[in-house]
Structure formats: C-alpha cells, structure tokens
Amino acid sequence: MSEYTIGQALELFLRQRRLKGSILSFQITDVWEDVMGKTIARYTDKIQLINHTLFISTQVAPLRTELIFQKETIIRRVNEKLGSSIVRDVVVQ
Helix, strand or coil: CCCCCHHHHHHHHHHHCCCHHHHHHHHHHHHHHHHHCHHHHHHEEEEEEECCEEEEEECCHHHHHHHHHCHHHHHHHHHHHHCCCCCCEEEEC
C-alpha cells in the first residue's frame, strides 16, 4: 500500500469525486484581490468560474476595456495562484 501525505490524499479524493473544479471556483473570489490588486478588486462586482471560463463583471467602462486587453495575463495569474490550469477563458461583462 502506498503512502500519501494528507494533501496528496485530499487532492486524489477531490479529483476522483470531480470536486476539484468546484472547490477552485470558490477560491477564485478569495484570491482575486491578491491576483489583480485592491483597486481592481474593489471595482469588480462579481467573479464566477463556470466551465473553465472566468466571468468578471464591472460597471466601470475603462476597467472593463483594460480587463478585456489583459485576458491572457488574468488567465495566467489566476492559474498560477490556484496551482491549476482551471481557467481557460475570460469573459468581461
């Protein structure tokens, strides 16, 4: 029988139960400020991950435009912070 650390056992359990994506989608709201900074976090209304697509909602038009231009950077930063390539696309609303 192989030995696992608690972290490895939890990772295996989440992957087998297909819960890892759900857990990571909850973590996105927790890490959003760390990833994008306080100012951007303050002016984004809603962050959701649905089927590997990160939906970002903001009422500030210049910020919306900037976020659209920064899609690849957002994907890279969020995935690095979460330690998984869960985000594949970004939609700014």
